[in-house]
Amino acid sequence: MKSAIVVFPGSNRENDAADAIERASGKRPAMVWHKDSELPEGLDLIVLPGGFSYGDYLRCGAMAARSPIMREVIARADKGTAVVGVCNGFQILCETGLLPGVLLSNSGLKFICRDVHLKVANSQTMFTHRYSAGQVVRFPVAHHDGNYFADPDTLKRLEDGDQIAFRYCTPDGETTTEGNPNGSIGNIAGVFNATKSVLGLMPHPENATDPATVGSLGGSLDGKPMFDAIVDALSK
Amino acid sequence: MKAKIHVTLKNGVLDVQGKAVAAGLAGLGFPGIGDVRVGRYVEIELAAKDAAAAEAQAKQMCEKLLANTVIENYRIEIAG
Numbered sequence: 001m002k003s004a005i006v007v008f009p010g011s012n013r014e015n016d017a018a019d020a021i022e023r024a025s026g027k028r029p030a031m032v033w034h035k036d037s038e039l040p041e042g043l044d045l046i047v048l049p050g051g052f053s054y055g056d057y058l059r060c061g062a063m064a065a066r067s068p069i070m071r072e073v074i075a076r077a078d079k080g081t082a083v084v085g086v087c088n089g090f091q092i093l094c095e096t097g098l099l100p101g102v103l104l105s106n107s108g109l110k111f112i113c114r115d116v117h118l119k120v121a122n123s124q125t126m127f128t129h130r131y132s133a134g135q136v137v138r139f140p141v142a143h144h145d146g147n148y149f150a151d152p153d154t155l156k157r158l159e160d161g162d163q164i165a166f167r168y169c170t171p172d173g174e175t176t177t178e179g180n181p182n183g184s185i186g187n188i189a190g191v192f193n194a195t196k197s198v199l200g201l202m203p204h205p206e207n208a209t210d211p212a213t214v215g216s217l218g219g220s221l222d223g224k225p226m227f228d229a230i231v232d233a234l235s236k
Numbered sequence: 237m238k239a240k241i242h243v244t245l246k247n248g249v250l251d252v253q254g255k256a257v258a259a260g261l262a263g264l265g266f267p268g269i270g271d272v273r274v275g276r277y278v279e280i281e282l283a284a285k286d287a288a289a290a291e292a293q294a295k296q297m298c299e300k301l302l303a304n305t306v307i308e309n310y311r312i313e314i315a316g
């Protein structure tokens with residue numbers, strides 16, 4: 001599997017994403033700087049990492065979404081190349097229009113940095129097929145603007161098209177207000193595009209893949225099946 | 237030409253910044269604080285020859301970058 005991670009000024013989780021991919025695939029992704037106008041040939045996967053690209057100027061992800069490299073990313077995505085955006089990467093994907101909706105400021109006005117529980121809403125995709133439907137997983141979040149919003153028509157389209165990937169929930173799997181850290185509509189934590197080749201999510205699966213963090217440190221390995229699933233689907 | 241552009245959240249979109257400002261104002265003792273909405277104001281100098289051309293250009297800028305029309309409205313004024 002050939003992968004690349006796009007690095008913007010202000011990205012900060014690119015190495016965590018690279019580590020997670022390397023753990024799953026045995027191969028380190030290429031790092032592509034935002035000012036480059038070309039992506040490596042023959043990519044199977046493009047990752048937009050977490051961080052605060054361009055200092056969140058104007059709106060989160062807005063500047064990065066219009067950078068030269070993103071024109072290439074959009075062109076590849078349109079041709080079917082798999083794209084994952086995590087946290088700021090999700091915000092960027094929404095700003096480009098590759099994913100519907102937008103991320104508003106958290107309803108509680110606070111930056112949230114902790115583990116959250118998520119319910120797998122669709123386990124039939126290249127990103128999620130190593131999970132079972134309705135499985136509850138634990139990923140960390142670290143964001144101020146993770147409050148997913150879409151208008152009612154878009155929401156209906158997402159529901160009807162099975163485009164919701166994960167929903168925030170309680171540890172018991174209840175998708176209630178209690179399990180919703182940031183006010184996201186419908187507890188939505190991550191969505192797919194219509195063809196399920198693009199995934200965006202606010203929580204950090206890449207930070208739930210390191211065996212050194214489990215045990216007394218309280219880490220999670222629940223992100224590993226996502227990277228294993230991607231490698232499964234894309235390895236030739 | 238100068239374009240003066242106001243970008244504001246659409247009605248019904250939660251404005252947490254506005255809520256924080258409302259709480260801050262009430263905390264300072266200002267009475268009768270209702271809903272507060274915080275927007276963005278952008279001034280752009282343009283080389284356009286007339287107001288119509290400047291407005292057309294500013295509108296494109298709003299659509300492509302300055303506003304996210306999923307959640308925001310924009311209003312353009314052109315000053316000579």
